[in-house]
Amino acid sequence: MDKIKSTLHFICGKMASGKTTLSKKLAKEEKAILISEDIWLQRLYPTEINTFEDYKNYSARLKTILTDHIKEILLSGVSVVLDFPANIPKTRNWIREIFESTSANHLLHVIDMTDEDCLRQLHKRNLERSEGSIVMTEEEFFMVTSYYIPPTEEENFNTKEY
Template sequence: MDKDIKLHFFCGKMAAGKSTLAKHLSEKHNAILLEEDNWLSQLYPEEITDIFGYIKYSSRLKNIMSEHIKLLLSHGISVVLDFPGNTPAQRNWFRAIFEQVNVSHILHFIDASDEICKRQLKERSKDKSNGEPFTSEEEFDAITKYFQPPLESEGFNLIRYERKNI
């Protein structure tokens, strides 16, 4: 397979800047951008009310998207997956895709403190209208407790971005 064809995916806490980077990379590399949040909000707008609902419907989405992503890659189209790779199990989903299609990959790890991410969450929430869902600090804490940064031993082609306190 052509070495220029890549699967780009991300690791980083909620509000670390993964989606912003994903959009930038898709434009820079002329790649297809697939955004989990967009798909889930359109397919399951009422069903995801907690972390367990997210896990259930995210798994369904990944099951159906896997073959589509592999098809895009096998046709020579780079893909940027704005899906979280915040645990080894989540990262294994990406690994299965790029190994089965035999394409290169890059795991983009955005390393940001809880403080930076919480500040970004507040900034995001300012533009939300009443009734539109947003993530509270408590929800951030509940989700972040599952976060596991990638280890060198996992063997990914890794680019690390460090977000400093500003």
């Protein structure tokens, strides 16, 4: 009997588009391990991240810490949902290296929302302050969103769009 392969789920979408909400839903539906960048960063570096540059530096450090761990989970046959913003090719390439090196399946979930809808959700998120979230201004939203690069067909991912 063939062993069922694990799947690495990852999500692309603008800030406040619902990536974390979708991640939680997928983890429950797929009976997968959820790994949330925001929660890991908040717990490991509670006072060190004060700027977007800080975030980029600590996020890169976290990826080096978690890469082998994620691979081991996938190799054990358990699926993983990465709640990391797969919003730029560099991050998607890191994720590709993980699933290709483990021969795991993959699925890139792409959330397409307008800036206006994201801003509405951002204001709601700022009020609710769930674990891992930080208060972000509209100016910060537009600054972070300026880095957003949607995936292209040439990247050749299995995708599902929302």
